[in-house]
Amino acid sequence: MGAPGQEKLWDKEEKEHKKYDDIRIFTDEQLKNYTDDELKNFKVKHDISMIEQLESGPWPSFVSDIKREALHRHKLGQDNLMIPADICDDLLGIVELSYKEGETHWKHGGIVGVLGYGGGIVGRYNDQQAQFPNIAHFHTIRVNQPSAKFYTTDWLRGFCDIAEYRGSGLTNLHGSTGDLVILGSFSDQLEPIFFDLTHDLGVDIGGSGGNLRTPSDCIGKARCEFACYDTMDLCYEMTMEFQDELHRPAFPYKFKFKFDGCPNGCTASIARSDMAYIGTWKDDIRINQDAVQEYVAGKIPVDGGAFAGRDWGKFDIQSEIIDLCPTKCMKWDGKKLSINNAECNRCMHCIDAMPEALRVGKDQGLSILFGAKAPILEGAQMGCLTIPFMYVNKPYDSQKNLVRKVFDWWIEEGKNRERIGETIQRVSLKTFCEVLGIPPMPQMVKEPRSNPYVFFKESEVPGGWDRDINAYRTRHPR
């Protein structure tokens, strides 16, 4: 198995990979241990009549899901669980109470972690411990997802068993940063969870707090023809390279990398990461004119056939492609499609719509944008294009060296709880470019006036300039 030339690697990983049967905690009978009738008649320990109303709506309800889990745990019995069997009952109970009072009973933060790690576990405690002892702790454990979130079912089943046995059984796949999240554990189970995850599942804990957060990436070359670099490999390599930054917090605030293989941005790196890597190309969009004709003739369904089943009408290349090109750089003369590539801003629309006719260019690499974030101090912000193009070659020295420069600078310059985008805004993009050692470039300007002015220094202008302030004053008195 495996790609040609990689059979050996694959075989080795197969051998090292533990089978579910080797690590499973529960039997099949235990995993399917209640009937629909039992569920219908099941009542949790507390009165939850208010939140039960949420089940009457048209959507699947978290209340129903958690009730199932509560019943499942009751039937597993406390002897088979390290965390209170009634944890889900108390969870629903506290939600009911919060609905009544309009107030939360979760405290924010605390000291928990596993030895040697400064992140990845978010301590949550409840302030109603007398009434709801089973959720006195409800810690969140972030688990570093594999690149592009590829799993085997064996692996997922092993993960679920651990979450059931040493957590509340509730999980979050995936958290917004990308991690797999185990919800609702107690402090004494954290080291055992860490042991099980690392020994049985071969995964590590993710990031939280003032450190590098778990990097994440799009599916990239594994399945997508648009990928301009191997997102999965770069994500993995960067995760391994910056382990210390992931596990030992020393940053002013959180820092996220995300890797998108092309400007479609399936990982939304441009909006969700302090440092976004987006695949791009330098040369021209590849055009297969014959395939364009087939699209026009309706022989190949446009957008992969997504517009079917309703009267969308016949495909009209003029109104659906040419007129929608945001930079108006495309032309169709009835026979030939042409693109003024210098004006193309890689919006991906034409390529997405007609993938058999158009392809990303061959001279591929990535762009790097800095500074996206959710509103914390300043408002929400998208990433700002800082490095228009960089080649991507294993072992990724240029990417790694750049990151080191960024971290060294930000640790010194960033203020507490300031995201790097805010630091850059404070000191100016120009200063940041100087730190990175890159000249200002037209590509960095999103539109006139939305970027700060760049003042050139004399040394940066060929020939410099010669200005005599006294001569100037003779013409322009104070």
Next chain:
Amino acid sequence: MGRDEDIRQAIIDYASKGAKSKFYFKDMLTGVKKTIPDAGASEVKKVASAMVSEEVMELLSTGSSTMYGLKGRGISVEKSGDAGG
């Protein structure tokens, strides 16, 4: 004393004498630099991480940011008004 021990001592001085029992890494770095002006972020981090592993220091996190403190000094479970993330 070796460099690491100097830094360790500077951290302990900062952590035990300051008004705050919990502080950001950056504040600790500034504190260390008062006695060791050329102390770099990475070496201070290395020593601080070792002290966390030895349970001399501990980390308090809201999920969004992280604070250091001497183990046993100040409260250990804090209800902060801090917005997480």
